[in-house]
Amino acid sequence: MPHHLPTAVTPDEATEVYAEHRELLFSIVYNLLGSVSDTEDVLQDTWLAWAARGMDDVEKPRAYLVRIAVNTALARQAAVARRRESYPGPWLPEPLVGAAGTGTGPGDDAADDVARGEAVSLAMLVVLETLTPLSRAVFILHEVFGYPHTEIAEILGRSPASVRQVAHRAKLHVRARRRRRSIDRRTQRAATERFLAAALGGDLAELMKILAPDVTMWTDGGGVRRAALRPIEGRDKVARLITSGVYQRPDELDIRYRTVNGDPSAVLFDGDAPFAVMVLDMAADGERVEGIYAVSNPDKLGHLVDASEDEEEG
Numbered sequence: 121m122p123h124h125l126p127t128a129v130t131p132d133e134a135t136e137v138y139a140e141h142r143e144l145l146f147s148i149v150y151n152l153l154g155s156v157s158d159t160e161d162v163l164q165d166t167w168l169a170w171a172a173r174g175m176d177d178v179e180k181p182r183a184y185l186v187r188i189a190v191n192t193a194l195a196r197q198a199a200v201a202r203r204r205e206s207y208p209g210p211w212l213p214e215p216l217v218g219a220a221g222t223g224t225g226p227g228d229d230a231a232d233d234v235a236r237g238e239a240v241s242l243a244m245l246v247v248l249e250t251l252t253p254l255s256r257a258v259f260i261l262h263e264v265f266g267y268p269h270t271e272i273a274e275i276l277g278r279s280p281a282s283v284r285q286v287a288h289r290a291k292l293h294v295r296a297r298r299r300r301r302s303i304d305r306r307t308q309r310a311a312t313e314r315f316l317a318a319a320l321g322g323d324l325a326e327l328m329k330i331l332a333p334d335v336t337m338w339t340d341g342g343g344v345r346r347a348a349l350r351p352i353e354g355r356d357k358v359a360r361l362i363t364s365g366v367y368q369r370p371d372e373l374d375i376r377y378r379t380v381n382g383d384p385s386a387v388l389f390d391g392d393a394p395f396a397v398m399v400l401d402m403a404a405d406g407e408r409v410e411g412i413y414a415v416s417n418p419d420k421l422g423h424l425v426d427a428s429e430d431e432e433e434g
Contacts, residue, residue: 122362130140133169133215134170134171134174137181137185138167138171138185139171141181141182141185141186142163144182144186144276145163145166145185145186145189145202146159147265148186148190148193148265149162149163149189149192149193150192150216151198151240151245151248151260151264152190152193152194152253152256152257152260153193153196153197153200153215154213154245154248154249155200155213155214156214156216156423157214158193158196158200159193159197162189162192162193162196163189165192166185166188166189166192166429169188169192170184170185170188183271183274183275186275187274187275190257190275190276191275191276191277193257194253194254194257197253207233207343208341208342208343208348208349209339209340209341209342209343209346209347209348209350210339210340210348210349210350210351211249211340212338212340212413212415212420213240213242213245213246213249213381214415214420215242215313215380215381215385215397215399215415215420215421216380216381217378217379217380217387217397217423217424218378218379218380219265219400223420240260240264240381240382241381241382241383241399241401242380242381242383242399242401242413243298243399243401243411243413244298245316245381246338246380246413247297247298248294249292250293250297251290251294252316252337254276254286255286255289255290256290257272257276258272258276258283258286258287258290259287259290259291259294261275262287263291265298267379269283269284269287272287273359275296275339282330299404301402301403301404303402303406305384307402307406308383308400308402308406309377309382309384310384311400311406311409312331312377312384312385312398312400312401313377314326314330315327315330315398315400315409315412316375316398318330319362319363320373322363323363324359324363327358327359327362327363328355328359329406330409331355331358331359331408331409332355332403332408332409332410333355334353334354334355334410335353335355335358335408335410335412336351336352336353336358336409336411336412337351337352337353337358337361337362337409337411337412337414338351338411338412338413338414338415339352339414339416340413340414340415340416340420341417342416342417342418342419342420343417344417344418344419345416345418346419347414347416348361358412368381368392369395370391370395373388373389373395374388374389374391375387375388375389376388376389380397380399381399383399383400385398385399385400386398387424394421394422394424395416395421396414396415396416396417396421397413397414397415397416397420397421397424398412398413398414399412399413399414399415400412400413401413401421
């Protein structure tokens with residue numbers, strides 16, 4: 121009776137398996153690092169490790185790929201942290217901008233889910249920056265992607281008991297800094313429109329109505345575009361800063377409403393060039409704005425040019 125050798129996995133099959141899981145890997149690593157360029161570097165390293173290892177003896181390719189990606193991202197954290205220490209002004213995550221849908225149509229939610237997987241809001245990513253890399257990894261894997269503690273322990277090479285302890289502390293840390301909320305998408309879109317009309321029109325009285333008393337504004341210009349060197353806190357300071365004309369902006373801005381990290385937001389263009397991404401964090405009642413995140417660093421907006429070109433072609 122002939123002896124049948126196991127069929128070897130071809131390079132094309134290995135590539136196909138990696139491609140099948142790439143969106144998941146991107147979502148996990150991006151939520152760990154908050155940077156598209158760093159995420160792409162980690163995914164490249166993950167692919168190289170996967171291609172070199174081969175998948176002949178890998179029983180669970182998804183789990184194996186996630187383990188490589190997460191640990192590669194954690195190994196990169198020290199270099200990322202050093203880079204951010206010298207960053208001019210507040211560092212904000214690179215915004216993930218969805219398609220042209222407003223986020224208020226019947227099909228927009230599903231389209232965004234397919235495009236970006238598990239989206240974590242920009243406001244939540246800012247909170248996650250205050251966690252240690254290990255705590256952030258555990259929180260994201262468990263709270264966002266639904267991994268049980270036992271699987272997270274395998275991914276990180278730790279005991280389930282220690283992972284449960286880290287998860288508990290991380291959850292308390294996040295809850296203390298950001299209350300759980302669910303704002304209707306139409307409400308957030310309307311608030312964004314009102315805010316931009318008041319801000320661009322220099323309407324101080326209207327801004328005072330829209331902003332919560334304890335509102336905080338983060339501006340990330342990356343040292344290229346003018347921005348505050350620290351977060352601005354309090355309604356009076358934020359409103360007066362916005363209406364003061366301190367920040368130069370093009371005479372004519374094209375405002376395009378997009379989904380940014382899962383939230384209805386605005387992308388401002390100067391002609392064909394992206395000028396800024398504006399994301400509002402609403403209070404739990406959906407009435408006032410508690411947080412303003414303005415990303416104008418051109419290095420974080422370059423990918424929006426391609427998106428706008430694709431949109432025009434479509």
